[in-house]
Amino acid sequence: MSDLEPEQTLSSHDKLVYMANQIGKAFSAEPHDAAVAAAANHIRLYWDPRMRRIILEHLDKGGAGLEPIALEAVRALKGKK
Amino acid sequence: MSLVEEVDYGTPASRAKESVTLTIDGQQVKVPAGTSILRAASELGTQIPKLCATDSLQAFGSCRLCLVEVEGRAGAPASCTTPVAEGMVVRTQTKKLKDLRKGVMELYISDHPLDCLTCAANGDCELQDMAGAVGLRDVRYGYAGENHTKQEKDQSNPYFDFDPSKCIVCSRCVRACDEVQGTLALTIQGRGFESKVSPSQNELFLDSECVSCGACVQACPTATLSEKSVVEIGTPEHSVVTTCAYCGVGCSFKAEMRGEEVVRMVPYKDGKANRGHSCVKGRFAWGYATHKERILNPMIRSSISEPWREVSWEEAIAYAASEFKRIQEKYGRLAVGGVTSSRCTNEETFLVQKLIRAAFGNNNVDTCARVCHSPTGYGLKTAFGTSAGTQDFDSVEDSDVIMIIGANPTEGHPVFASRMKKRLRQGAKLIVVDPRRIDLVRTPHIEASYHLPLKPGTNVAILTALAHVIVTEGLVNKDFVAQRCDADDFAAWAEFVSRPEHSPDVVEKQSGVPADLIRGAARLYATGGNGAIYYGLGVTEHSQGSTTVMAIANLAMATGNLGRRGVGVNPLRGQNNVQGACDMGSFPHEVSGYRHISDDATRALFAKEWGRELDSEPGLRIPNMLDAAVDGVFKGMYIQGEDILQSDPNTKHVAAGLSAMECVVVHDLFLNETANYAHVFLPGSTFLEKNGTFTNAERRIQLVRKVMTPLNGYEDWEITQLLSNALGFPMNYTHPSEIMDEIARLTPSFAGVSFAKIDEMGSVQWPCNEKNPEGSPIMHIEGFARGKGKFMLTEYVATDEKTGPRYPLLLTTGRVLSQYNVGAQTRRTENVVFHDEDLLEIHPHDAENRGVKEGDWVKLASRAGETTLRATITDRVAPGVVYTTFHHPDTQANVVTTEFSDWATNCPEYKVTAVQVSPSNGPTNWQKQYEEQAAASRRVVELEAVK
Known part of the structure; x- marks a missing residue:
């Protein structure tokens, strides 16, 4: 492998799971329902449709790796879709 | 055109509110108390001869030229060091004064080379002017005696020469280094006849502590300190006031020209951001504009493995447009996007995002603020309702406590740092929160009261601990909070930060900062008077960047340090137009004025103006674009004035993203690193070659004025316009002022902005609209943009980038x-x-x-x-x-x-x-x-x- 080729990085899919969890953690000091709503709203306002579609598809497959607030936020996002 | 001349009043203006009336040469004049006679006379239009005095420096009283006679007082006092008094009667021109001045000048000239005709400062020399002003016609002393006229030049600095043979030891250079720049690199070595200007300990300028800001060169009244460019080219014949294209301070400069050749850039005294000061970049580092590596012809290639092929503008634009159209037809509307530049003007930035939203038909537009101050946009909008620093730079003059978090102003924002240092030398206290011991922690005549050398990544923990001390020790400004902030949010925040896990003792273990330092810093900020926070990328470029910005806003609200001079939350912007690029709607989720793209009324406004419906969904950010490219769904990109390969993280991933695209258009001055992966290169224009505006870190919109014909053939806004027209979305601007008029029509905070207004006022700070027709130097004076200030809970989440045995x-x-x-x-x-x-x-x-x-x-x-x-x-x-x-x-x-x-x-x-x-x-x-x-x-x- 040439040194100019990319090293192994997270796939877009895994990155989005990671990002959703980050968002969930950022609001984790809020009361639970408010945290879920804030995280869902953030994803709705700042993620482009393809990113949202990928995370929703991930949810449909069980949502592996999504931590509780992020998981509920993505579920809430699906509900509003 | 002619040279822009600025009046030198001799001594600085007095800030006193009381006035004094006096008579000078039979004319009455009313001036603020504390004004010098020299300045009062100058305000009347009477220029008293002077050499050691200049209005950027405190009076010194050494040259003895500005002598005057005052009724009822003995002798002939120096007018620069003598303050006015009520009823004072002053004469500036008498037989006695003429004789005294002529005698002084005779002594100066007796030890000065008489090579005026071949001197670089011929025609631009105060010593020459004063010889004329006092009527010096001969020098009785001759040149046979010991003198300094054969001193050796120091030409070590790449930008200016030091010729001590022409020095009159007025100390203006030394004082400029002390008072204006604050580096104190120069001194007068020796006494009497042996006195001479010495960089550091009699070193060469290049080897000394000199930072090449140019303040000494500007202050020098003779040819002792001269720009090499003036020595080489000659004196300028006209000048144009414009705005520096380097950092977010936004210094005003006079581009002093000879024809279309820049002779020198001289900081403009009336520039409200820099007040006549400069740094080594803006003052001297403009030679890249004519560097041999600059690309002046458009180029294309079908594959990045091929060499570039120079083509006409028509072919390059047509090729780029056809490629973007092909990609959209093949891969869909969302398969292309672009990046605006914080180095380009507001008008150019606005056009690029307009092209993407209207011609591409999607919101895949981002800006390099993504990798610097995007968390400022998010954090301050959440807390205050708008995404901008709250103060003007002048505000620092009223600060009592300055807290610098994750910024290094003497390196990154040097001209503002000099103003900050001036205030610190006057006695303001300093708190530095930074993993490194930046220069400001301890520099001549300045020592931080507290340096919190935190472990990288623990900003939120430290700031929440500061809040913990402020709340638990009863240091909250309850009146401010009650009047200006949301009560429920504050109560929840106060409870949150008071928890034991946010105490300094716990945070000491996370951050490595001793608890006592945290407590001391918190107490000082909360109780030390006007507290101002300045922060930089050490705050934003973290996995908790936005949280840190909100934690800063929380501190300022809790202590009432907002809404007046001397206080505030001040992001120090990296590039010249970061603020402007953000204001202009460069982010994928919002249009100009920070309005979300999902807002129907806002989109309708744009649709009416542009004749195109806008997509209501947010687009891709730069890293998302690169990810999508690696995934094979994002294929084309227009990049104006950014080098994402070098500036963005994980270079290999950026390269992989760029490599996966079928059409990368780089619009820049040079074949930058990103251009290695580009298919079309559109040569850009420098700030010297175009008209437009930049918005600096204090929201100040200033004109960039064209001083030379673009070597590449077009100003950058014209190139974007060509591309848009080729894409089938017509743009027909004839001047950038028309673009600003459109921005004003579409953006409430810019509603009152126009080139005519900026030209008339010199600059204007947004919001500028019906409510604030003259602009807004300080924000949130009566209330926050969002109404009540919002306290946010700032949970500390440690970064996942962990040290370990492999990477310790x-x-x-x-x-x-x-x-x-x-x-x-x-x-x-x-x-x-x-x-x-x-x-x-x-x-x-x-x-x-x-x-x-x-x-x-x-x-x-x-x-x-x-x-x-x-x-x-x-x-x-x-x-x-x-x-x-x-x-x-x-x-x-x-x-x-x-x-x-x-x-x-x-x-x-x-x-x-x-x-x-x-x-x-x-x-x-x-x-x-x-x-x-x-x-x-x-x-x-x-x-x-x-x-």
Whole structure:
């Protein structure tokens, strides 16, 4: 492998799971329902449709790796879709 | 056109509110108490001869030329050091005064070379002017005696010469270095006849502590300190006031010209951002505009493995447009996007995002603020309702406590740093929150009261601990909070920060900062008077960047440090137009004025103006674009004035994204690193070659004025317009002022802005509209933009970038004074004399453990990649922390930075990378391969037709 080729990085899919969890953690000091709503709203306002579609598809497959607030936020996002 | 002349009033203006009336040469004049007679006379239009006095410096009283007679007082006092008094009667021209002045001038000239005709300052020399003003016709003393006229020149500085034979020892240079710049690099060595100006300890300028700001050159009344460009070209014949294109301070300069050749850039005294001061970049480093490596002809190629082929503008634009159309037809509307530039004007930025939203038909537009201050946009909008710093730069004059968090103003924002240092020398207290011991922690006549040397990545923990102290010790400004902030949010926040886990003792373990320092800093900020926070990328470029910005806003609200002079929350913007690029709607989720793209009423406004419906969905950010490209769904990109390959994190991933695209259009001055992966190169214009506006860190909108014809043929806004027209979305602007008029029509905070108004006022700070027709130097005076200020809970979440056995050190990155961002401009100037390579700062303990000595090549490795550079050993960084800059592409510091990013904005976590450092023999394989690939990629087949 040439040194100019990319090293192994997270796939877009895994990155989005990671990002959703980050968002969930950022609001984790809020009361639970408010945290879920804030995280869902953030994803709705700042993620482009393809990113949202990928995370929703991930949810449909069980949502592996999504931590509780992020998981509920993505579920809430699906509900509003 | 002629030279823009500025009146030199001799001494600074008095800030006193009381007035004094006096009579000067039979004319009454009313001036503020404390004004000097010299300045009062000047305000009447009477120019008293002077040499050691200038209005940027405190009166000194050494030259004895500005003598006057005052009724009822004996002798002839110096008018510069004598303040006015009520009823005072002054005469500036009498027989006695004429004789005294002529005698003084005779002595000066008796020790000065009489080579005026061949002197670089001929026609621009105050000594020459004063000889004329006092009627000096002969010198009785001759030149046979001992004198200084054969002194050797110091030509070591790349930008100016020091010729001591022409020095009159007025000390203006020494005082400018002290009072204006605050470096104190110059002194007068010796006494009496032996007195001479000495850089540091009688060193050459280049070897001394001099930072080449040019203040001494500007202050010099003779040819002792002269710009090399003036020596080479001659004196200028006309000048144009314009705005510097380097950092976010936004200094005003007079571009002093001879024809279309820049002779020198002189800081403009009426510039409200810089008040007549400059730094080495703006003052001297403009030579890149005519550098031989600048690309002046458009180029295309169908594959990045091919050499570039020079083509006509028509062919290049048509090719780029056809490629974008082809890609959209094949892969869909969302398969293309673009990046606006914080180095370009507001008008150019606005046009690029307009092209993307209207011509491409999607919102895949982003700006380099993504990788610097996007968390500021998110954090301040959440807390206050708008995404901008709250103060003007003048505000610092009323600050009592200055807290600097994650910023290094003397390197990154040097002109504002000088103003800050002036206030600190006057007695304001300083708190520095930074992993490194930046210069301001201890510099001549300044010492921080507190330096909190936190472990990189623990900003939120530290700021929440400061809040803990403020709340639990009863230091909250209850009246401010009650009147201005949301009560429920405050109550929840106060309870949150009061929890034991946020106490200084707990946070000491996370951050490494002793609890007592945290307590002391919190108490000082909360109780020390006007408290102002200035912050930089050390706040934003973290996985919790947005949270940190909100934590800063919380502190300011809790202590009532908002809404008046001397206080505030002030992001120090990196590039010249970061603020403007953000204001102009460069982010994928919002249009100009920070209005979300999902807002139907806002989109309707744009649709009516543009005749196109806008997509209601947010678009891709830069890292999302690169990810989508790697995934095979994003295929084309228009990049104006940014070098994302060098400036964005994880270079290999950026390269992979760019490589996966079918059409990358780079619009820039030089074949930058990103251009290695481009298919179309559109040559850009420099700030000297175009009209427009920049908005600096204090929201100040200033004119950029064209001083020369674009060497590439077009101003940048014209190039975007050509591309848009070729894409089928017509643009027909004839001048950037028309673009600003459109921005004003579409953006409430810019409703009152026009080129005519900026020209008339010199500059204007948004919001500028019906409510604030003259602009807004200070924001949130009566209430926050969002109504009540919002306290946010700032949970500390440790970064996932962890140290461990393989990568035990933390790398943090920054910049140096002489270089700018990726160095594309400054590396093509003499500034390389000051900094010609990126170095790795490493603590002596860490160096010794690894067998690393000063100047050794070391390998810097992280999970993302590795590079090599030379090490410098310093205790400026703490054990366990290493530091480098990212100005040089052969180092490629971003090969090692990772893709961890801010949770809210994806701003990269440049400031925390776990690394290992080990001895090395030289460049890595990656560096060698990259160099070979870059060289191959830059091959150009010239088009004879355009030669």
